[in-house]
Amino acid sequence: MWNHLRFAAANLARSRRFSTVNPGPCIVHKRGADILHDPWFNKDTGFPLTERDRLGLRGLLPPRVISFEQQYDRFLNSYRSLEKNTQCQPDNIVSLAKWRILNRLHDRNETLYYRVLIDNIEEFAPIIYTPTVGLVCQNYSGLFRRPRGMYFSAKDKGEMMSMIYNWPAEKVDMIVLTDGSRILGLGDLGVQGIGIPIGKLDMYVAAAGINPRNILPVMLDVGTNNEKLLQDRLYLGLRQPRLEGEEYLEIVDEFMDAVYARWPKAIVQFEDFQMKWAFKTLERYHKRFCMFNDDIQGTAGVALAGLLGTVRAQGRPLSDFVKQKIVVVGAGSAGLGVLKMAIQAVSKMTGCSELAAKSQFFLIDKDGLVTTERNNLDPAAAPFAKNPRDIEGLTEGASILEVVKKVKPHVLLGLSGVGGIFNEEVLKAMKESVSTKPAVFAMSNPTMNAECTASDAFKHAGENIVFASGSPFENVNLGNGKVGHVNQANNMYLFPGIGLGTLLSGAHLITDRMLQAASECLASYMMEEDILNGILYPSISGIRDVTAEVGAAVLRAAVEEELAEGQGDVGPKELAQMSEEETVEYVRRNMWFPVYSPLVHEK
Numbered sequence: 397m398w399n400h401l402r403f404a405a406a407n408l409a410r411s412r413r414f415s416t417v418n419p420g421p422c423i424v425h426k427r428g429a430d431i432l433h434d435p436w437f438n439k440d441t442g443f444p445l446t447e448r449d450r451l452g453l454r455g456l457l458p459p460r461v462i463s464f465e466q467q468y469d470r471f472l473n474s475y476r477s478l479e480k481n482t483q484c485q486p487d488n489i490v491s492l493a494k495w496r497i498l499n500r501l502h503d504r505n506e507t508l509y510y511r512v513l514i515d516n517i518e519e520f521a522p523i524i525y526t527p528t529v530g531l532v533c534q535n536y537s538g539l540f541r542r543p544r545g546m547y548f549s550a551k552d553k554g555e556m557m558s559m560i561y562n563w564p565a566e567k568v569d570m571i572v573l574t575d576g577s578r579i580l581g582l583g584d585l586g587v588q589g590i591g592i593p594i595g596k597l598d599m600y601v602a603a604a605g606i607n608p609r610n611i612l613p614v615m616l617d618v619g620t621n622n623e624k625l626l627q628d629r630l631y632l633g634l635r636q637p638r639l640e641g642e643e644y645l646e647i648v649d650e651f652m653d654a655v656y657a658r659w660p661k662a663i664v665q666f667e668d669f670q671m672k673w674a675f676k677t678l679e680r681y682h683k684r685f686c687m688f689n690d691d692i693q694g695t696a697g698v699a700l701a702g703l704l705g706t707v708r709a710q711g712r713p714l715s716d717f718v719k720q721k722i723v724v725v726g727a728g729s730a731g732l733g734v735l736k737m738a739i740q741a742v743s744k745m746t747g748c749s750e751l752a753a754k755s756q757f758f759l760i761d762k763d764g765l766v767t768t769e770r771n772n773l774d775p776a777a778a779p780f781a782k783n784p785r786d787i788e789g790l791t792e793g794a795s796i797l798e799v800v801k802k803v804k805p806h807v808l809l810g811l812s813g814v815g816g817i818f819n820e821e822v823l824k825a826m827k828e829s830v831s832t833k834p835a836v837f838a839m840s841n842p843t844m845n846a847e848c849t850a851s852d853a854f855k856h857a858g859e860n861i862v863f864a865s866g867s868p869f870e871n872v873n874l875g876n877g878k879v880g881h882v883n884q885a886n887n888m889y890l891f892p893g894i895g896l897g898t899l900l901s902g903a904h905l906i907t908d909r910m911l912q913a914a915s916e917c918l919a920s921y922m923m924e925e926d927i928l929n930g931i932l933y934p935s936i937s938g939i940r941d942v943t944a945e946v947g948a949a950v951l952r953a954a955v956e957e958e959l960a961e962g963q964g965d966v967g968p969k970e971l972a973q974m975s976e977e978e979t980v981e982y983v984r985r986n987m988w989f990p991v992y993s994p995l996v997h998e999k
């Protein structure tokens with residue numbers, strides 16, 4: 397009975413969605429077969445007869461017109477048959493087959509693709525994003541059929557300013573850029589890393605409603621140090637070792653200058669750069685261009701929101717965050733970004749210096765506990781290194797197990813990229829945590845690189861833990877009707893809102909204050925009741941709602957900082973006059989939604 401009612405309600409909501417949106421016309425400069433081969437305009441069998449006449453399509457399609465709803469159902473039916481027919485196949489084969497069928501739709505008909513994606517984001521995110529996108533990158537040269545995005549290589553030096561005009565869209569709002577040097581936890585994948593900007597931008601469209609005509613995935617191919625790829629005869633990138641030093645920076649500089657010469661208002665998200673270049677480029681560009689580094693800054697905001705959530709999950713006031721002992725495993729761009737933001741939060745809460753605020757945090761890298769006694773201490777990790785005087789019973793290089801046993805932390809957080817590093821012993825040691833509800837965050841991606849699985853975490857660290865992972869895991873059945881909730885602590889909860897909020901604010905920079913606002917917004921998003929049940933982040937199915945709130949928080953922070961210049965008819969004055977609710981509504985109204993627009997031909 398209840399199921400039936402829910403089903404009827406879902407159908408009603410769906411038919412409303414299909415019928416109520418009344419799109420404005422869309423100008424197209426092509427005719428005939430050229431339109432059918434352009435995924436931005438193509439409607440396949442959905443072109444109405446009048447449009448077929450106007451655009452020279454008559455005779456190029458079978459005579460019957462199929463509605464958008466029928467096309468949608470037909471796609472989902474093929475997807476379901478694929479699922480049924482591959483039931484006994486290995487997971488990787490099935491995931492790649494699912495990616496292929498979605499990718500083919502993406503290449504053919506963007507409107508239908510994004511509609512399917514938006515409506516079923518929880519189901520499809522693991523295919524177009526982590527973990528399957530990792531597998532796609534690993535196999536990209538073999539999977540390649542049609543190009544997507546732009547490729548700038550070391551061989552294009554001196555040409556980028558003209559190359560940027562090869563991109564067919566007049567306007568670009570959002571660019572995701574990688575050099576392929578640290579793809580998820582999979583290492584250097586060279587040119588094959590392009591899958592990551594494509595997947596991130598798909599999330600921008602799905603979660604933030606950025607118009608797909610205004611996005612641009614970019615690969616900067618400066619070579620690869622991956623020997624296997626260099627030997628692979630199908631490898632599609634430059635067959636040379638990575639550029640280093642000034643030679644490398646000259647390429648990135650030239651690309652950034654070219655982008656901002658053509659699209660001065662674009663936002664560039666740096667993604668999956670190896671640590672040295674992630675920090676260097678952030679420092680080099682953040683005061684010059686509207687850019688951010690998602691692995692350092694987006695991840696930090698999501699992790700901080702989760703860490704604050706774990707305090708609430710213990711039934712404690714947020715101010716208790718300053719007393720939480722947190723062990724971070726992984727001193728790379730992500731781990732250090734998290735530490736920096738978390739320490740800033742403690743310092744803000746207590747009013748003490750960042751030096752004093754860091755006493756509760758412990759940092760571990762591949763050589764163990766990071767202390768000031770470390771030989772060749774990495775300057776980026778140095779601010780978080782422990783003074784041996786302050787860590788009685790622990791020494792430089794202590795293992796994760798030793799640190800967990802000694803510190804008994806409230807939170808054990810992994811951003812190491814090393815699968816299974818939170819082994820049985822480490823997880824069992826978390827049972828001695830001083831917290832009533834210890835937290836295990838296995839944030840590395842993709843799934844096989846997670847520091848532990850969800851089931852191992854609940855099995856060994858205890859059923860009362862709070863668990864989060866970077867890639868999705870199923871909730872864990874704990875027996876007796878109890879469920880171990882799995883949170884997905886992934887920067888996808890923030891980057892879409894950071895991008896959209898910045899875009900609508902018209903700010904020409906992305907500041908720490910704007911990023912903090914994003915994190916604070918996510919931290920306060922969940923209700924007490926959910927948090928007490930270990931649910932730290934909202935469901936992905938509601939990602940547009942989350943993004944509207946996060947985007948509004950970022951926009952308001954830009955207004956407060958007097959950076960907002962507005963966009964279109966809405967100037968800084970109008971933005972400043974909006975209430976919080978009005979800002980959220982404004983952000984929501986500016987989200988693109990996929991429907992077929994009437995096409996009007998213009999020469």
Ligand SMILES: NC(=O)c1ccc[n+]([C@@H]2O[C@H](COP(=O)([O-])OP(=O)(O)OC[C@H]3O[C@@H](n4cnc5c(N)ncnc54)[C@H](O)[C@@H]3O)[C@@H](O)[C@H]2O)c1
Nearest residue numbers: 580581671727728729730761762812813840841866886887
């Ligand atoms: N969940 C998310 O939103 C999110 C966001 C960003 C990055 N990540 C993931 O975090 C991981 C790391 O990313 P990064 O950019 O910081 O990488 P990175 O290469 O910059 O850093 C990796 C760090 O892990 C340390 N490490 C390696 N082996 C270790 C070991 N055995 N024990 C302890 N530490 C070890 C290294 O010393 C280094 O400090 C990747 O798997 C990435 O996918 C997840």
Ligand SMILES: O=C(O)C[C@H](O)C(=O)O
Nearest residue numbers: 526580668691841886887
């Ligand atoms: O891509 C993701 O899923 C998150 C993050 O940016 C990562 O590098 O792992």
Ligand SMILES: [Mg+2]
Nearest residue numbers: 667668690691
């Ligand atoms: Mg990343």
